[in-house]
Amino acid sequence: MDLEAEADLTRCGALKDFWYVACLSTELKPGEPLARTLFGTGVVLFRDVQGQPTALRDRCLHRNARLSRGAVFNGRIGCPYHGWVYDASGAVVEVPSLGPSQRSELLDADACAREGLATAPCALGRLTRFPTLEQDGLVFVYMGGAEPARSAPFRVPYWDQEGWTVYFMVTRFPNGVTNLVENFMDVPHTLFVHPGWFRRPASKRVPATVRRTAGSVLVTYKQAQDTVTGLGRLFNPRGLPLLHTDKFYVPNVTRVDYLWGEHGFVINSQCTPIGPTDSLVYTAISYRLPVDVPGALVGRAMMPLVRWYTRQVIQQDVVIMDIQREALLDGPGGGVYSGTEADLHHADIEAYRRWLREGGQGSGPEDAERDMAFWI
Template identity: 95%
Template sequence: MRPPPRLHSRDTSPVPNVDLEAEADLARCGALKDFWYVACLSTELKPGQPLARTLFGTGVVLFRDAHGRPAALRDRCLHRNARLSRGAVFGGRIGCPYHGWVYDASGAVVEVPSLGPSQRSELLDAEGCAREGLAAEPCALGRLTRFPTVEQDGLVFVYLGGAAPARAAPFRVPYWGQAGWNVYFMVTRFPNGVTNLVENFMDVPHTLFVHPGWFRRPASKRVPATVRRTAGSVLVTYKQAQDTVTGLGRLFNPRGLPLLHTDRFYVPNVTRVDYLWGEHGFVINSQCTPLGPTDSLVYTAISYRLPVDVPGALVGRALRPLVRWYTRQVIAQDVVIMDIQREALLDGPGGGVYSGTEADLHHADIEAYRRWLREGGQGSGPEDAERDMAFWI
């Protein structure tokens, strides 16, 4: 009699697919920090108001300088480490709420109220101040860490990579400013890490269980696809031109045109999902910003074009409340399942050790890229590959 097959337990020597703690730690995330991350919407950064953000566990304060340009500084006053984001912005500068120290957009201390009109030490000369470990005037106090910023396509990006040049330019929002297209943003706080989020956003099988009836219904249907891994991106092309999308699908495809459905991942934190019927359709672009190991802000741009519209895309604009409501319901469902996953991830040893099948081929590619970057991103990274896969829905 043939002996039973040996079963290999994943508990013997588990190797996590993801390291949520390291991925969200500025000191341990390797090259994951060497990219531009969205800090806020342009509309969130108002003149004369500070805005607090956390990226990779690091507090950042944003404000607009005297020319209206975004500035980003370490959110910790040099004096007694109070949060600058709890202070005030005036004349393009930011003042600390504790003792009123004032910083310009470069992070330099430009005024210390307790030094009075002269802005110099009165009774201790420079040598005496130095002997006591003090500064005689604001310019000797040093400066806060300043983080470079870029504002484009309705978003404000921040770079936390230090002296190393960014590995890629800030991601452009699909169809931003293009005639005939409507674009709006949704900002969502997710209780999970970036790797798990981007995998969720590029996953078809879960839609049957997490979004029943919102995207598609169970059909016992085989879905072939091609997965291409190249140059820091993962492209999944689904070979189902006759696939139908429930929910708003009829609004975008009333004539039943062939569907082109693609999912793309761009290192280290961006996904783009396209549902296109000829020259119209909708695109879901998500950019994930890590706050902590299981805490992220996701900036989702929804770009859509109707099959029939009037100049100025006025019909599409009028339908925006409906489209926004629909997409908000879907994202809320993803928030719930990401929280369910988070609970189990944190439930003792073994969290982050995943199993998979052919349907997870592109997830393995995403994990390979992010692991390579977390470990320093040396060399050219995972080699290019193109493979076919299939799964059932």
């Protein structure tokens, strides 16, 4: 696993050819710039005059100052160093030092050309502009250049569906995307990282089926009577059969479902790479309580408790990801892993991400469906 290449815009191959979450919609406020880093590249986001999100390279053409430290006004952004103003397309539309005429005064076009200077803002070029898209309470950015995205942005499960409550958690993880998605789709670690919060040791054999197809890895656990501690009792007071599935979608999305009939909870995480061992994860928690008529009202009332619980659990994952990161960076050999049958789906995830990092040519890893088992 090449953690450095995975998070480098120039070396990540086709991993960049997808939509990545840059922020929550609520984080991108009118009249305020927002700085983000994706694949090691600084990006500034702001809303244009129509309120639509804009994403530009966060580096002024003049002296490379961070535009995200400047001001947004009338749908434009001004540099904090010399005040150069850019519109939502990335074009320079005003240079304060040129004065009212916005033209070179004493140097003619030939003289400016000899010195590598421009005569007017329109001749200064423009910043790289990254396509944006806003849906389901998220703002997405596409870093793939001229090639179209390989797939549409992922839809948040049960967004705006009656009876379901959805909220977001944004977490900065000290690790890379591959390690994070494997952590989010991993049952055995819950005994050691989340003891008592999610599961307790039960000396129980868990059979499962792993299906790799069409850029996804689906794990279906054959444990209808499995019990989840903590909030699991809240969601299944009647002891209904559990349908537990974990699914990975290339290149960076996981969806974990715990469903008892028509209610339960879904944990959807979308990972955005900042650097080799630094990521922002946007987690949507969608849940529906086993209450008939006033389910949505009760669900919203329970949100502070559910949010508190999920935050405790996710912070435990932050700690273990940091522990893993320390060892990954401790000399040569980091990123070379060993595995057993319980890691079958991790091998599938790594196969897909390696294929994309190497360019994503052809159809990718072949479809496969296998049974496995592990103990918890």
